[in-house]
Amino acid sequence: MNEADALDMVQNAIWTVMVASGPAVGAAMVVGLVVALIQALTQVQEMTLTFVPKIVAVMVAVAISAPFIGSQISIFTNVVFSRIQTGF
Template sequence: MTEGDALGIVQQAIWLTIILAGPVIASAMIIGVGVAFFQALTQVQEMTLTFVPKIIAGFLIILMTGSYSGSLLKVFTEQLYIRIATGFR
């Protein structure tokens, strides 16, 4: 295993993490801005109002993208196991 192999695996893992976490983080950001705007308009400063919608939206996004995320993770793992079995050639 050379440095190039290790860097390639790390780069793939980082991109996979970004792809898998991206929808959840994006939805949490959008919900957070919406709740902050609502709180600024109504002057309601309830702390749980910021967390509960983000958690619910994150859970729904995970439910909607779970099969796609699982298949990407499965492909990455299979490719990694194949590289290990062949000795990184």
């Protein structure tokens, strides 16, 4: 394994993490913006109000996108194993 192979594997790993965590992060971001907007409009500045909706949204997003996340991790695992099998 040379530097280019190692860099390619790290790049694939980082891309897989970004794609797999995208739905959960996106859901948390959207819910956070909506709750912040509601807090700004109603002037209710309770700090703990943002946590429960975000946790629920992240759990729902992960539950809905679980097959997609699993397939992305499976694709990455297959790439890693095939590269190990061929000897890089």
